[in-house]
Amino acid sequence: MENCSSMAELKQIQAQMMRKGLIFHVFPVSRIIAFCALSNYGDMNYARLIFDHISNPNVYIWNTMIRGYSRAKNPLMGLSIFRKMVRDGVEMDGRSFVFALKAFGLFSGFERVGQFIVGYVNCARQVFDDCPVKDVVTWTAMIDGYVQRDSPDEALRVFDLMVCGGETVPNEVTMITLLSACALKGDLDLGRRMHCYIEKYDVKYTLNLMNALLDMYVKCGCLMTARRIFEEMECRDVFSWTSMVNGFAKQGELDMARKYFDEMPVKNVVSWNAMIAGYSQNNKPEDALDLFQGMVKGGLVPIEEATLVPVLSACAQSGCLDLGQWIHHHYIHQKRIEFGVSVGNALIDMYAKCGRIDMAEELFHEMPKRDLVSWNSLIIGYADHGNANMALMLFERMKDQCIKPDHITFIGILSACSHAGLVAKGREHFAGMQHKFGLEPKAEHYACMIDLLGRVGLIGEAYDMIRKMPMEPDEAAWGALLNACRMHGYADLGKFAADKLIDLNPEDSGTYVLLANLCATEKRWGEVRNVRSMMRGKGIRKTPGHSFIEVDGDFHEFSAADDSHPRSKEIYKLLKDIFVITNLEEDVVCSNQSIDCLQREDYLFLNNG
Known part of the structure; x- marks a missing residue:
């Protein structure tokens, strides 16, 4: 067998083995498969033919088949052999997993070998630990497997074992994987440590490594360092730019995020998603929707969750039902995008907040998975x-x-x-949170209960609850109590609640307005004047009430005493007509109470035409 130099010679040797009965022994047949799979003169198809007729191949034969397929540039078949090995419960040795990893690396790229490990992580770790010789690919694959499985702590422990051994030096792919683990943990100190390792081991700064470093600093919230790295990069790609857009958007620095977005030489759908999500998550729904419409006009196809969820959230925030319905019809009904759970949830939220609870309910029942x-x-x-x-x-x-x-x-x-x-149901469910489900009530739940008790006039109980809260009462709790006092005329307790709110947020004009209204209801005119004087002294102005409507896809915003709309004269004239007709129908002369329903400026404007 050692001197065999062709398949013809091998088949002659095989015939002799069959005649003498040696072909049924594992060792001789393993030598035939090894020649077919690994020799320059072999034939992988013939190796498979023999392999399929072996009733109980040993681990060496399995490994040889995996290795042979990789050598024959057919790694997918090698992985198929490995999967069969796992399914049949074959006991592996240290080389089985290494050969399978290398097959996966040839098939999908060595930078993605961790994805392979995710499916076999328990088996992989056992084989990895038993493997007597580990190269950088083996170490990196194990580290990446844990990262892909969202187990960054385990990934970092494997890296510590790697560097402690001192025999294997990490390469670019190793460091990219480790930076991903740091980003996943959001651990800036650990990320900086990895940055030092890159310098220590003199790892070459490729574009992929620079992008991983940039991404880590962005996700750990260190935009200053991220910006410095970005500025120092000699070559940038769309990932580099998108990382900066994403980082500033998530920090709420939308002007900076938009600056990077506008300066991008090339944008892809992920870049658009980052900027749209930034606007949506920072209460800028109109900007988010404008950008989305620009994206669609540019011919880019949205990504199911990454694009549509923030866009539908923006529709919900702005009450933009028409666009939300169009998205539902165009992308979901016409099956342009898969109807996943996240998009379904966003649609339910959008319909509910836009006043179509019936559509939210219908969609909920239609969802294949919830x-x-x-x-x-x-x-x-x-x-x-x-x-x-x-x-x-x-x-x-x-x-x-x-x-x-x-x-x-x-x-x-x-x-x-x-x-x-x-009230009874509310108390029952509030108590059941902890007793039945082990959920400790948070400040938001106490605020709901204070609001519930206050609305029905149980002001004393509401105040007792706020005093017994296990955490410091927040604005929501004191605001609920103040509103209850306004509703039921508890001026002194209301003033106390207002003082607490002012301590928490002295710039909120709503607190002063509620307090002034409460004092006015109780005819405490001196205290009303004091509240107004306090507002003037602090430079606080009442936030004008505003509303907006959507007509044919365009938003129209209106504020109190506002005449900036191009058709404001027509609008106010129509309001005046409605106002006059209403009074004629009721046969009531316009009273002071009616004037108070509109702001005085509005009323004068109406009468001045």
Whole structure:
């Protein structure tokens, strides 16, 4: 066999082995497969033919087949042999996994070998630990496997073993993988340590490594260093630019994010997503929607979750029902994009916040798969629409299906009880959070209960609850109490609540307005003047009320005493006509009370035509 130099000679040797019965022994047949799979004169197809007729191949034969397919530039078949090895429960040795890793590296690129390990991580670690000789590819593959599995701590422990051994030096791919682990953890100190290792081991700064370094600093919130690295990069690609856009957008620095976005020489859909999400998550829905429409006009195809979820959130924030419905029809009904759970949840939230709770409900029942967010979105939608019974019924259905509620679920349930004045139900669910589900109530849940008790006039109980909160009461809690005092005329306690709110947020004009209204209701005119004087002294102006509507896809915003709209004279004339007709129908002369319903400036403007 050692002197065999062709397949013809091998087949003659095989015939002799068959005649003498040696072909049924594992060792001789393993030598035939080794020649076919690994020799320059071999034939991988013939090796497979023999392999398929072996009833119980040993680990050496399995390994030889994997290795042979990689050598024959057919790594996919090598991986197929490995998967069969796993399925059949064959006991591997240290080389099995190494050969499988290299096959995967040839098939998908060595920088992605960690994805292969994810599916076999327990088996992989056992084989990895038993492997007597590990090269940089083996170490990096194991590290990357843990990163891909969202186990950055394990990945970093493997790296520590690697550097402690002192025999293997990390390469570019190793460091990229480790920087991903640091970004996943959000651990800046660890990221800086990895940066030092790059310098220590003199790893070449390729574009991919620079991008990984940039991404790590961005995700760890260190934009100053990220910006310095970006400026020092001799070559940048779309990933480099998008990292900067994403970093500044997530920090709320939208002007800087937009500057980088506008300066990008080339943009892809991920770049657009980063900027759209930045606007949406920072309460700039109109900007998000404008950008999305620009993206669509540019011919880019949205990505299911990354694009549509922030766009639908912007529709929900701005009440842009028309665009939300168009997205639903164009991308989901016409099957341009897969209808995933995240998009379904965003659509439920959008329909509920845009006043179409019926559509939210219909969509919920149509969803092929639902998660906890789906249930929470509809429960909160029902609560916001004052439909407490439907919210509570859905909550019972949710429990019947063994879906465990979370803190957000109970915000919806307690809000529903508050809007409907269901005190007993509210108390029951508030107590059940901890007793039944092991959920410690948070400040938001206490605020809901204070609001519930206050709305029905149980002011004393509401105040007791705020005093007994295990955490410091926040603006929501004191605001709920102040509003309850305004509703039921508790001026002294209301003033106390207002003082607390002013301590927490002295710039919020709403607190002063609520307090002034409370004092006016109780005819405490001197205190009303004091509140107004306090506002003037602090330079605080009442935030004008505003609203906006959408007509044919265009937004129209209106503020109190505002005449900036190009058709404002027509609008005010129509308002005047409606106002006059209403008074004629009621046969009532315009009273001071009617004037108070509009701001004085508006009323004068109406009468001046």
